[in-house]
Structures are given as structure tokens and as C-alpha cells.
Amino acid sequence: MVSSAPAVRTVLGDIGPEELRVCDAHDHLFLRSRRLPGQELVDAGAARAELEAFRAAGGAGVAQWTPYGMGRRAADLPELSRATGVHVVCATGLHQAAHYDPELLDGLRGRLAEMFISELTEGIGTSGVRAGFVKVAGGFHALDAHARWTMTAAAEAHHATGAPIAVHLELGTGALDVLDLLCGESAVPPDRVILGHLNRFPDPVIHRQAAESGCWLAFDGPSRAHHPTDWQMPDAVRELAESGFGHRLLLGGDTVVAGARSVDGGPGMPYLLRRVRPRLAAELGPEPVERILTDNPGRAFAAVWR
Template identity: 85%
Template sequence: MVSAVRTVLGDIAPEELGVCDAHDHLFLRSPQLPGQELDDPAAARAELAAFRAAGGAAVVQWTPYGMGRRAADLPELSRTTGVRLVCATGMHQAAHYDAGLLGRLRGAGLAELFVSELTDGVGTSGVRAGLIKVAGGFHALDAHARWTMTAAAEAHHATGAPIAVHLELGTGALDVLDLLCGERGVPGDRVILGHLNRFPDPVVQRQAAASGCWLAFDGPSRAQHATDWRMPEGVHALAEAGFGDRLLLGGDTVVAGARSVDGGPGMPYLLRRVRPRLDAALGADLVDRILTEHPGRAFAADWK
């Protein structure tokens, strides 16, 4: 069986992905972010064009089920901009959903929904998801997180799909791995942990990396989070500890004002500002692998 990355235009070989933003959003809607929705196809097209102009070739969109993915728009955006796109299934924290929807899904089989979107396609769009996105809580896993992660593990075993995890403010990594890998038997290299830059605990990061999982450093820091200047030091320490082959980078644009075409850092920031800082800290060769080879390996699967 040949591993492939499942893009919105079909499966491709991992090495075809190119320079990749391994965690971002073209479309996203949540009651937690009223009035800040990413819901404009023209703006999404412009953002992808700006990313392409900066040297980008692929974007993995982590927007899961029920949060305004606009999956039907993704193939045309990929064709017109030349940027490869990967769509997600999965489910975020309960706060991002209507209680009625959550109630219906609890009785409908969440793992089956994920499997259907990975194999048959999202709704009537025909676009097959290429990863499962779930989320933990702040330093803990509540009942909702355990439910969604258990369903994600079942869907992984049924399809081979990788599982990407939103760590709330970067915390709870070891609890996530205990559940997914320890209790549910997901191989470590099929798990991507996001937002580790927001809680830069070097001990936890090394312990997590020892599981074989992927460590994603994603998004320009906000004022209340660990600031960007600490990230090069942190990833350098991981590389020195022997985990340089487990690293990913992303932009995580979640509100309209954060897009580069709307005056924010947006997707190009990853290549325009983050990459030069990491080149100086890690060397350009390793950063090239983090942006190209690593996403291809992390998001490829032996699809069942």
C-alpha cells in the first residue's frame, strides 16, 4: 500500500505537497467569535494567492465539522491559486457548537460521520477530508474531548487518517497522548499536536515527542501567549534533543482581521517572518525539511 496525502483534488504522493502551512484556516465560523467569521471565498482566494507569492505551495485547513468549512469551495480555490489544500473532518470543543447539534450527534455515531467524510466526502461536495481534527481542554480532557477523541481513534483505525489536536493554550499534551495512543492504540506518528508554542514547557514537549507524535508550532503569538521570540529557542532545543524530525509549522489564521489581505499577518507571515528567524536558529536545511518533507509525512496515510 502506498502512502498518500488526501487533498481536495485527490490523493498525491507526500513529496508532491511542497512548502506547506501545516495548520491554518481559510473558512471558520464559531459562536465564540461573533462577527469575525472567515466566510469570504474572494478573501480566501486572495490570501492563498499571497501565500503562493511568498513561496507557499500547500495549506492544511484544520476547520472541522460544523464550523463553516465550505468544503465545496475548496477545489476551485486550489485550482485557481495553484495551492494544494487538505480538508478536515472532526470536532472542536463543545463551546463552538449548538447544544441541539451536539445532542443529535451523540445519538448518530460520531466515528461513522468522520469515516464517511474521509472516505465518501463532506456532505454533497464530494471533497474527501484528509485528517481528523479534535481538541483538548485547558490542562485536562473533559467528557466532550474524550468522546470526540475516542471517535477520532475509531475513525483512524478504520481509515488510517492522521489525527490533529488543538491543545488549549498549548496544554494537556500528555493527557491527549495517554488517551489516543495509550488507551485507544493510535500510533504516535499518526498524531499531530497543535499550539505547543503557546505553552513552551520543554520537558512536556520532549516527553510528547518521545511518543513519536508530530509537534506543531503554529500561529503568530497573541499578547497573552508565549511570544514569538521564544519559539526558535524551543524548536532548537527539540532538535538538539534528537526530535528535529518531528516538527511542523503553521499560521492558524482564525479570524477575518488576521488575514494578510485584511491587514493582519495571515498565511504569508509563516514564510515572510517566521522562516528567517528559524533559519538562523536551526539552519536552512532543517527548516526546509520542516516546511516540505515533514508535512508530507505527517499528513500522509495508508488509506483503507
């Protein structure tokens, strides 16, 4: 059954795009990876405290990009959302192969798209929580066989359900290759594709070419000192906005390790609103920044669900 109007699929049910309000368009409440031993996001109390801190800073919605097999703890998300009053959108999908045991990936051969579709429409495991988008990942300046497999499955899931597709760009690279595969070969409408981590590879030519396709451009992880984030991101966002692409921009925090949470002494989710928002407002003016934080996420994560 096709929904009559676009809706954002949250862990508490579908809502209108305008209800998402001020949104961290890329973050993590829970995350576990073999590449980050000892740094996992597994504490439900800390996740709740982080959401409460984000809410106190003016936040109202968070898109959790943690995909299948990486400890997203979907069953815990509804209660966290209810307790804090923050809308949470949960991902299905698959990250790079390096994050998984090979046996787990082998078990998904031949049924990956089916699994994505099931989590989007029926729910994740026994939790009953439906995912609201598909998260996949590219490689460094290229798409390997794993990336092509996962993105092709994501495209199939989009065509079956209408779901948006969010893409981790490795160090911000490979944006045009991703668009060639998803929007070219797989015929996914560009406005259903969200490119993440563009701030990590601040090439204005690539940014503009990607924006011209009609996709969404996410600038996330702004507090990472080892990436060209805080000091170059405002210029990149301003250039895109001034070129007429402000309606295609998204902002996120991308908290991936426990020590980065604000409640554990790091910048965390509130940093997006405490520091990034005023910095960008000084470049663009407050109204464009509020639209990027409020209007754009609702449209990016909304779908006419099938």
C-alpha cells in the same frame, strides 16, 4: 481497499507526500464559531487572495483545520486550490463543545465516528470533497467528557481509515493526557497524532516527553502577541531539533479571524514564510527549517488509506 503507498488526501484527490512541498501545517481559509461573532472567515474572495499571497511567498500547501459544523465550506475548496495552485487538505472532526449549539451535538450522539469515517472516505455532504485528517480538541490541562467522546471517535475513525488525527491543545496544555488517551487507551500509533499549539505552553520538559512518544509537534499561530510565540518559539524549536526531534516538527499560521489575514492588514499565511522562516533559519540553519516546512508535513498528513 488499502492504498499501496502513503498519500496525502487533498481536496483535489490523493497526492504523494513529496508533492505537498512547502506547507502551512495548520491554518484556516473558512471558519465560523459562536465564540467569535462578527469575526468569521466567510469571504471566498479573501480566501483566494490569501492563498495567492501565500503562494507568492513560496507556499504550496495548506492544511485547513476547520472541522465539522464550523463553516469549513468544503465545496468551495477545490476551486480555490485549482485557481491558486496551492494544495489544500481539509479536516473532518469536532472542536470543543463551546463552539457548537447543544442541539447539534445531541444529533451526533451514537454516530460521531461514523460521520468522521464517511467524510474521510465518501466525502463531505454533497461536495464530494474527502477530508484528509480528523481534528479534535482537548481542554485546559484536562480532558472533559466531550474531549474524550470526540477523541475516542477520532481513534475509531483512524483505525477504520488510517487517517491522521490533529489535536487542538487548549493554550498548549494537556499534551500528555491526549497521548495517554489516543495512543494508550485507543492504540493509535503516535506518528498518526499531531499536537497543535505547543508554542502556547512552552514547557521544554512536556515538549520533549511528547516528542519522545513519536508524535508530531506543531508550533502554530506565531504572530499572536498575547501568547509566548514569536519570542520563545525559536528556542523551543531549536532545543527539540538539537535533541534529535527535528523530523517531528511542524509549523503553521492558524489564521482564525478575518482581521488576521494578510489581505486585510494582518500577518496571515505569508507571515509563516516571510518572518518565521528566516527567524528560525537564524537559529537552526536554512536546511533544517526547509525540511520542517517541506518534508515533515507531507509525512505527517500522509496515510496508507483504507
